[in-house]
Amino acid sequence: MALVTVLRQGPRRPGVDYTDGYAVVAVDLDEQDGLRLAGGVVGTPASDVAIGDRVQVVIRRDEGSAPRVGFEVVR
Amino acid sequence: MTGPRRSPARDQVAIVGVGRSPYSRSRTDVSQGGLVAEATVAALRDAGLGAEDIDGICGSGVAAQWVQAALGIPAVSWFANPAMVIGNQIVAAVAAVHSGMCDTALVYHHGYRMPWSSRSAASDPMRRTAGLGLAGASSGWGTGHVDAGPDSLALAPAYAAWAGYYLHTYGYTREALGRVALNSRTNAASNPDAVYRDPLSMADYLEGRMVRDPLTVYDMDVPVDGADAFVITSVERARDLPHPPVLVHAATLGHTDYGSEEQLRDLDHAGQVVAAERLWAKSELTLPDVDVFFPYEGFSNIALTWFENVGYCDRGEGGRFVEQHWIDDEQRILVDGRIPVNPHGGSLSEGGTQGAGHLREACLQLRGAAGTRQVDGVQVALVTPGGYYFNAQAILLRSDD
Numbered sequence A: 001m002a003l004v005t006v007l008r009q010g011p012r013r014p015g016v017d018y019t020d021g022y023a024v025v026a027v028d029l030d031e032q033d034g035l036r037l038a039g040g041v042v043g044t045p046a047s048d049v050a051i052g053d054r055v056q057v058v059i060r061r062d063e064g065s066a067p068r069v070g071f072e073v074v075r
Numbered sequence B: 001m002t003g004p005r006r007s008p009a010r011d012q013v014a015i016v017g018v019g020r021s022p023y024s025r026s027r028t029d030v031s032q033g034g035l036v037a038e039a040t041v042a043a044l045r046d047a048g049l050g051a052e053d054i055d056g057i058c059g060s061g062v063a064a065q066w067v068q069a070a071l072g073i074p075a076v077s078w079f080a081n082p083a084m085v086i087g088n089q090i091v092a093a094v095a096a097v098h099s100g101m102c103d104t105a106l107v108y109h110h111g112y113r114m115p116w117s118s119r120s121a122a123s124d125p126m127r128r129t130a131g132l133g134l135a136g137a138s139s140g141w142g143t144g145h146v147d148a149g150p151d152s153l154a155l156a157p158a159y160a161a162w163a164g165y166y167l168h169t170y171g172y173t174r175e176a177l178g179r180v181a182l183n184s185r186t187n188a189a190s191n192p193d194a195v196y197r198d199p200l201s202m203a204d205y206l207e208g209r210m211v212r213d214p215l216t217v218y219d220m221d222v223p224v225d226g227a228d229a230f231v232i233t234s235v236e237r238a239r240d241l242p243h244p245p246v247l248v249h250a251a252t253l254g255h256t257d258y259g260s261e262e263q264l265r266d267l268d269h270a271g272q273v274v275a276a277e278r279l280w281a282k283s284e285l286t287l288p289d290v291d292v293f294f295p296y297e298g299f300s301n302i303a304l305t306w307f308e309n310v311g312y313c314d315r316g317e318g319g320r321f322v323e324q325h326w327i328d329d330e331q332r333i334l335v336d337g338r339i340p341v342n343p344h345g346g347s348l349s350e351g352g353t354q355g356a357g358h359l360r361e362a363c364l365q366l367r368g369a370a371g372t373r374q375v376d377g378v379q380v381a382l383v384t385p386g387g388y389y390f391n392a393q394a395i396l397l398r399s400d401d
Helices: B032-047 B064-071 B086-099 B125-129 B156-170 B175-188 B202-206 B271-281 B300-310 B318-324 B346-350 B356-367
Strands: A003-007 A022-028 A036-042 A054-060 A068-074 B013-020 B056-059 B078-080 B104-111 B210-212 B226-234 B246-254 B292-295 B332-335 B380-384 B392-399
Touching: A003 B156, A003 B210, A022 A054, A022 B156, A036 A054, B013 B032, B013 B086, B013 B356, B032 B064, B032 B104, B032 B226, B056 B064, B056 B086, B064 B078, B064 B104, B078 B086, B086 B104, B086 B226, B086 B246, B086 B356, B086 B392, B156 B175, B156 B210, B156 B300, B175 B202, B175 B300, B175 B318, B175 B332, B175 B346, B226 B356, B246 B271, B246 B356, B271 B300, B271 B380, B271 B392, B292 B300, B292 B356, B300 B318, B300 B380, B346 B356, B356 B380, B356 B392
Parallel strands: A036 A068, B056 B078, B056 B104, B292 B380
Antiparallel strands: A003 A022, A022 A036, A054 A068, B013 B226, B013 B246, B104 B226, B246 B392, B380 B392
């Protein structure tokens, strides 16, 4: 995980809850040098997300929203 | 990248007029074009010129043709609408005047609260549908982002992410960002046109509402409705006009590969590095010649890296440099006890027009016309608008000796 911010407010979207912050991150993928993706973090409180964490790409399928890339922290 | 660079336009083109609309937190009765009209008319009057004297137009959002019609400018031989921010317009206009595409150019930029920058604008049906006249309101720079929503680092969230990266990588607490905000607020007290002039303490700052970690409301430029305008012409013509000419000594843009928000590799590959290196390579002046410094601080962390990239200190030392040059009694930065930083209050307190206010203040300081905030003996001003990816710019201005 190369970059992390926590959004405290923003537009509404299914699967996005700003109450305790919504972590959005940029991730350098192991699969290809220089390939970086951005997306939201699911399954981990925003306060526990930090630069350097390892994550796994997931495809999120929230009702009312198009499928999109997200990340789960791997501990 | 090192070594001198060609600079045939050096000191050949001057800023001879400056004008502004008032900046306001909310002027819902005035359109973007109306704001630009106010600023451009003021700039023409300031320059002692009329519509018939203008033959080039260059601005952000609002189309050059619209401005030409609004002001009744009879004929132009050059116009352009580069994307914001103001350095793009300045570089284009300097090149156009120096090359003879036009003789005298009218340059403008408007800050206008858009749905992505202002909650009240987002609730205004008119503004929800108002684009910037660019690639689309969700992708103001046309860099390819199709999602400005909460799963993206497009635009503002990326600056928060890079601010977090800066604190994390170089070992800072939020006080490093806070000093940038306090400096702007302290200086804004001397600017009657600034929208925020009340004192801000570090305790107030640290308790500020967090918007995108680690940036609070105090770290992000205050959305305003407002516009600035400039008149640019050859130095020969400038010397016949009412105000002392402000010479454009050098002006650069900077961009790198992987130059978009989340793709930037690190801060050594930011556009700021290129803009600053090329600026000095085109200059006869050096950093110690600078009498007043205008690092853009639309996000507070951007200013810290400008200190690094223009050469005041090494990478990652911007926060410590500011701390070392912090005047506690005055609650502001004076580099070497001498050089004020954003004396007008910057984007954080005067109002956010993406660097146009910084450029206007630099011109006023060089004219000796900055009122109670005039810095003694200003001969050289360094203005560095923009951030890390698609809008890093540097402009070195000098008085005409």
